[in-house]
Amino acid sequence: xxxxxxxxxxxxxxxxxxxxxxxxxxxxxxxxxxxxxxxxxxxxxxxxxxxxxxxxxxxxxxxxxxxxxxxxxxxxxxxxxxxxxxxxxxxxxxxxxxxxxxxxxxxxxxxxxxxxxxxxxxxxxxxxxxxxxxxxxxxxxxxxxxxxxxxxxxxxxxxxxxxxxxxxxxxxxxxxxxxxxxxxxxxxxxxxxxxxxxxxxxxxxxxxxxx
Amino acid sequence: xxxxxxxxxxxxxxxxxxxxxxxxxxxxxxxxxxxxxxxxxxxxxxxxxxxxxxxxxxxxxxxxxxxxxxxxxxxxxxxxxxxxxxxxxxxxxxxxxxxxxxxxxxxxxxxxxxxxxxxxxxxxxxxxxxxxxxxxxxxxxxxxxxxxxxxxxxxxxxxxxxxxxxxxxxxxxxxxxxxxxxxxxxxxxxxxxxxxxxxxxxxxxxxxxxx
DNA sequence: TAGATTGTTAATCGATTAACAATC
DNA sequence: TAGATTGTTAATCGATTAACAATC
Numbered sequence: 001x002x003x004x005x006x007x008x009x010x011x012x013x014x015x016x017x018x019x020x021x022x023x024x025x026x027x028x029x030x031x032x033x034x035x036x037x038x039x040x041x042x043x044x045x046x047x048x049x050x051x052x053x054x055x056x057x058x059x060x061x062x063x064x065x066x067x068x069x070x071x072x073x074x075x076x077x078x079x080x081x082x083x084x085x086x087x088x089x090x091x092x093x094x095x096x097x098x099x100x101x102x103x104x105x106x107x108x109x110x111x112x113x114x115x116x117x118x119x120x121x122x123x124x125x126x127x128x129x130x131x132x133x134x135x136x137x138x139x140x141x142x143x144x145x146x147x148x149x150x151x152x153x154x155x156x157x158x159x160x161x162x163x164x165x166x167x168x169x170x171x172x173x174x175x176x177x178x179x180x181x182x183x184x185x186x187x188x189x190x191x192x193x194x195x196x197x198x199x200x201x202x203x204x205x206x207x208x209x210x211x
Numbered sequence: 212x213x214x215x216x217x218x219x220x221x222x223x224x225x226x227x228x229x230x231x232x233x234x235x236x237x238x239x240x241x242x243x244x245x246x247x248x249x250x251x252x253x254x255x256x257x258x259x260x261x262x263x264x265x266x267x268x269x270x271x272x273x274x275x276x277x278x279x280x281x282x283x284x285x286x287x288x289x290x291x292x293x294x295x296x297x298x299x300x301x302x303x304x305x306x307x308x309x310x311x312x313x314x315x316x317x318x319x320x321x322x323x324x325x326x327x328x329x330x331x332x333x334x335x336x337x338x339x340x341x342x343x344x345x346x347x348x349x350x351x352x353x354x355x356x357x358x359x360x361x362x363x364x365x366x367x368x369x370x371x372x373x374x375x376x377x378x379x380x381x382x383x384x385x386x387x388x389x390x391x392x393x394x395x396x397x398x399x400x401x402x403x404x405x406x407x408x409x410x411x412x413x414x415x416x417x418x419x420x421x422x
Numbered sequence: 423t424a425g426a427t428t429g430t431t432a433a434t435c436g437a438t439t440a441a442c443a444a445t446c
Numbered sequence: 447t448a449g450a451t452t453g454t455t456a457a458t459c460g461a462t463t464a465a466c467a468a469t470c
């Protein structure tokens with residue numbers, strides 16, 4: 001079946017709906033209209049209806065959307081019912097922070113181990129997770145059917161890591177290093193570039209000061 | 212003077228230009244055309260010229276852009292010549308990782324202290340930075356002319372923190388907690404929502420699997 | 423000067439918003 | 447049934463791309 005191409009703008013709003021629907025459920029709200037969702041999310045009611053109708057008609061004319069149903073549908077669309085076997089590459093401060101981040105376990109991520117080049121870190125445990133030698137990573141991925149790799153290395157190491165990951169059957173890379181890279185198209189890459197984000201904040205502040 | 216409103220899409224591409232220009236400088240490249248920049252960045256040459264001309268005519272017809280000059284202009288636009296006195300709120304794993312993150316010192320961020328509620332953390336040092344009691348934060352911000360606050364607390368604490376920050380003269384908030392909030396408009400907010408980002412990766416992977 | 427490439431206007435494309443028929 | 451709100455088509459708006467005159 002032909003699936004209409006859905007834009008990244010739409011996809012990036014889905015987690016927002018997910019989050020606000022949790023809030024509504026916690027408040028015991030059972031039904032919600034696109035107009036009410038608009039007030040909560042800041043998106044227009046029209047946009048919300050358009051977004052949701054990319055995936056199906058989840059509402060009922062006259063009464064709106066059933067909160068719990070809509071939440072489940074969006075969770076499904078986002079694949080949050082799945083669990084992906086995951087490794088973290090780079091066991092420094094950031095890698096450790098991601099390993100311990102609350103909530104990831106609940107959604108999608110099943111973190112199995114960390115990898116590093118530093119002999120001082122290799123062999124350590126980070127909250128019950130082993131830090132393993134980066135040189136063993138290819139075999140580890142194959143033997144343990146790892147599906148997601150999280151890159152928390154310095155940027156100098158990224159190209160080498162990308163080269164290694166490309167040869168595995170990994171499905172996705174979550175990249176925290178402030179550098180772009182390419183891998184073959186069937187590996188999905190999502191980057192969180194802290195430096196870029198900081199620069200945008202810096203821009204906004206310095207603009208404000210010019211007034 | 213009236214400054215034409217520049218869209219966030221343009222702003223979020225500026226750090227990419229910044230980063231690729233560093234790469235060119237490291238390779239000793241002196242001049243670059245929009246066509247060459249297009250090959251490197253993946254943006255179209257037309258878009259690159261449009262983007263840059265929002266801020267001024269930095270190129271020369273016939274020969275292109277002088278790499279070092281363009282780099283300096285973009286650094287200026289992003290406010291990277293400034294240094295902002297900064298605190299980190301929340302001294303857990305993520306707060307500590309941000310405090311130690313390489314490269315922030317070089318650009319814009321002058322981190323002065325961390326704050327936490329946890330008595331076990333208060334009084335500690337994180338890489339020569341004091342962890343202070345969250346209850347002293349308003350006075351600290353005022354006394355030290357703090358300009359940026361980085362939120363690394365659990366999401367439950369965010370609304371309270373936002374309420375406090377709103378009453379200060381802070382200029383910007385860099386928010387790492389996975390929750391949205393509003394403050395008055397002259398405080399700029401940039402959020403890095405790790406959960407949202409993970410969900411997008413999860414979406415992309417689960418879509419791929421449906422083929 | 424001829425060739426190249428910018429700066430900028432015009433055309434196209436895509437995303438958002440508005441409108442309204444369908445229907446609960 | 448009357449009122450409300452969705453699902454969806456049409457209109458608008460904004461962003462990207464194309465085209466080309468200006469100019470180095």
